[in-house]
Amino acid sequence: MSQLDGWTDSIMLLNAIYSGAEKTVEKAMKVFRTEYRGEAPVTSLEYYANNVSGDTYNVSYSRYWHGYLVILKPLLFLFNLSDIRAINMFVQIALISYILWHMGYGHFKYSCEFIVSILMLNPVAISLSFQFSTVYYLMLLSVIYILKHNILSEKEGMFLLFNLGILTAFFDFLTYPLVTLGYPLVLLLEKEDSWTIAVRKVISHSLIWSIGYLGMWCGKWIIGSILLNENLFIDALGKAAVYTSMEYQEKSVQILQIISNNMKVINKMPIIISCLLISIYYIRRFIRSEKVINLKQRCLCFLPFILVSLIPFCWYLVAGTHSYVHYWFTYRELSVSIFALLVGIEKCMLTDSK
Template sequence: ENKNNRQNVYKFIIQLTGILVGAILLGFVLLVLAYMLPTERMRQNVAVTAEQINTEGQYYQWAKGYKNAQTDTYTDASLLLNAMYPGSGSAVRDAMNAPRLLYGDDNNEVSVVLLANGDTGETHEVCYGRYWHGSLILLKPLLLLFDLGDIRMISMIIQMGLLFVVIMGFCRRQLYKELTGFFGAIITLNPVTMIFGWCFSIEYVLMLLMTAILLYFHEELQKGYNYYLYFLINGILFVYFNELSFPMIGFAIPLIVYLLLSKEKVKEKIKKEVVFGMLWGVGYAVVWLGKWILAWIFTGYNYFKEAIEQAERYTSDHATWEVENPTLIDRLVKNINMYMKWPFLMMAIVLLGIICVSMIRKHAKITGEKLVAALPYLLVCLLPFAIFTVLGNGYSYVHYWFTHRLLAISVFAGITMLFTITGTKENHT
């Protein structure tokens, strides 16, 4: 039996290595193919909706005064410039360097409009190759066929469709009360903002997709090492497609669903949380490292040095351009304050009211056993605060206007934890 276990472990390690290497090579090939597409039609389709870009400007808020309603138009415009880049003559070099043309100062939105309209003014090239920018394998083909308005509507249909599939998955599993926590998480993320923003929508769609897979194929994933590979691939997908906005939702929200479906004991659940987290991190880190290696090979540029410098900036507790040496408390307050508005507070009151009513109706009592059962959810609930602590002012203070969405994890895990503690969580099949 021990021999069989060792063989299974060796087989899993070989699978893991194969998936990592395969993902790096596949990601590379897909990106190069995307950069081989002609860009003139893309430029024309962007020009059709240039007025939309002009109207929305930089960091558009569809609800004024709400940072939660703010899209990352700067990054979206950067990706549009990547997509429209006319080419240096080498698709491989362009895929690795992610170049874009800028007119004058670092204003992506203005440059998008000028480039789309064929402005012949002076430009300079900026490369941003330390990320994969995998969403370009979707954006470039879409721009060949559609303008930005079309793409936004297509994105809305996909997001709403996946959300419907996920909700049906909860109902199929009879996780009716747990939908309360998931609803809270979705509102915290703000699905309308996800529709408006391309780079946000990629992470949101991936999260919904990975959650749906888990809800519909839990039994198949339980076989062998399938769940371990699921979280490994999850991490790979998020590093390939995301722009470092709030990728941890891709790991944590499916993990909460896993905890809801699992019949394992608390100790085993916590053990799985740690292992799944490590595998997600391995997929994320190794495939990201693969990008730097390939870029170094094909362009000669040392992205390792740039990445280390940026990592120091993002994890630093030093001064920002807003305030001198903000503390951890400053970072936490900055992110939590995004929800200190009446609509969110009223939603919180309603959700807590639902929990209280459920508790009263069932005459629930809090016991030590229930508190222990809630521990796996507590660990997930604390995850965003751990990120705000580790990733310092460069990430969680300066970029609070999108990092606050990590609190969607705490909302989902926290409400599920309260249902568990109050005994209102039922047995599910």
Template sequence: MFSLIKNNVIVKMMLILIIGGIFGIVALMAVFSIPTQKIEKHVCGSVPVLLKETNYHSVTPGIGGSQLDNYTEAIYMNEALVGGSKFKSALSGFRYDIPSENGAPVEKLAKVCSNQYERVLIPESSRFFNGYELIIKPLFWLMDYSNLRQAQLFIVFFLYLSLCYLMINKGLAIYIIPFTLSFLLLNPVTISLNMTFVFFYYCTIIPCIFLLVSNEWLLINKYRQIFFFQIIGMAAFYFNMNYFQLITFGIPLSFFYLLNGVPSNNRTLLIQIVTLFSAWFWGYAGMMIFKWIIYASFFDHDYFIKMYHHIMFRTSDSFNDVQISRIKAIITNMEQIESNKVWIVSEIIFIIYCSYKYIMNKSQFVHKVTTIKGEITLFIVLCIFPIARFFIYANHVYIHSWVTYRIMMISVFAFNVLCVKFCLKKL
């Protein structure tokens, strides 16, 4: 802590946060300046797709992770229609509503686009920055929803292949299969089809690519690593990573240690993890508080009280007056994997292969637990993160288990890397 103060690191982190928050607001004000005629044409032309799929369409029924969140998708698209007051729109997440009509967001969007009803503006999600509109509004200005989905599918797999290519260049080719298995757990086709999901993927993979390209630059000064993880946390909040925010920390952290090695001293490792997580958390929570202060100052002086009640609701162990065991919330998320037979079979084959290689070659490889105790500690820590998220946010993860289970990508990747370290890779 003394070294952080001595080197003005805390001051620099504050400056990064303030500059990032101001830039985020200005950027959103800029996209809310885009004329909405073409956006409305493309959004409203896409409504039949959402109506056909309904609010919670399943791409492959019966398989965990194949369900789309068109409920939230319709809200994002509705917000893209809004112009007008740029500053207020940037902070409030306005969308159109039809007060005289009931219905879920997909049906409401269809009625808004029909121009047969009187529509009014209501604030939708002021607790977030809704930075996704920074990308969604320009894209809907250029194309309709079907083309946007195709573009997302291309970008998702392009980023995956780019990451694999860079891993080969950095001598990490042996970890491509462990990463691919964790990638499959996400159900990549589903996340490609939903803007609600795809932004967490971008906020996870792009930092990993940056690490692979610029790792040497980050190592010049250890404080650069702190700033790097802080910026990831800021992006996670800005783009509304409410379901998956921890993935944006856990996967880049794993790549950081793949590139630079894991300290063999557990105390050194834990201090490093706590430091980097604190930087990430400061970025996420700091961006949130910055947004709330600005919003409360200009629009709602009781805003912090409302957000306190919202947090208490999401961290509660009840839903619709029904008690939810926090353990049950954890189990419910884990159960989402059961129906993904392709991933289960692939993971089992991988474990069997690793076990076979270990048995056949154990005399040639260093395989004592003490040799990789740092990797084992890292694996345990990365397993704790998803479990802690499920435990603390019992209400939220129980309701949205079909989405939030993806946080286990962190543990799966860490476990698969450990298998490679322990069974395959010559140390």
């Protein structure tokens, strides 16, 4: 859970400090970095920073938008790496504190569920990693937006999720993107009393987020191919085929192996004990509930939240190889399942029907 990604952070920094002679449009579309032949990105960054002589070459990374560079480059101009990480940690703590304050101020009864889900993400590790921070910021800001604006109409919710899909594709490095769908979607479902409308929202909002996410990604390849007169789809689709192939090192990968790989990251004694205590707490409250006779209606109310909790597993099925290899950070998708189930239990199973 606490593992950082120095490899990808080094790539991000190498992308940010690149100063080649290519035209601006080409650099924006291809996103070059300089590496030392035979060395990993971490070592290349160290050598580059210390002006070590050696056999260098340029690498392009055209399949992503690399939107994080819009923020990272100015920060590197003003601060050193340690300062940026300190700022990153401070801003994230401030956002979490503001969310919890706003939840308390607005009498939002799911603050405990939110805290438990956030802890599953390991915010300490996120604050020290550039790669893990991008979607984390988008998720936190979307939660703040929903708490501050009383989004009730389906059209407003879909507009928000569509834009979140676009922003996720722009900023993210394919880490755990579903948090920008799952967390705001759960908060929107919490406001809905009709389970049939809630189920429809799960489908429509997930679909519109996917359209924004995939459309923005494809937009990079289309725009880049047009501006550079070069087919960027070859690299992008080639890598996509690898990530979705359900094969690794010439061996078939099963969905249960993928789930097991991701689950074992959170298979830690403190988390197991916490889950047991939470389960005991909910079971005790459910037994003491005065309106358990309306069990069917409560289960129907719970259905949309169950559907949201299954979204990460659908992602593991689609991006099978990626989730199998990079399980040590893709496990964070499971926090969506935790948040959806906890909020669903609180809203539908333990709260008196309206």
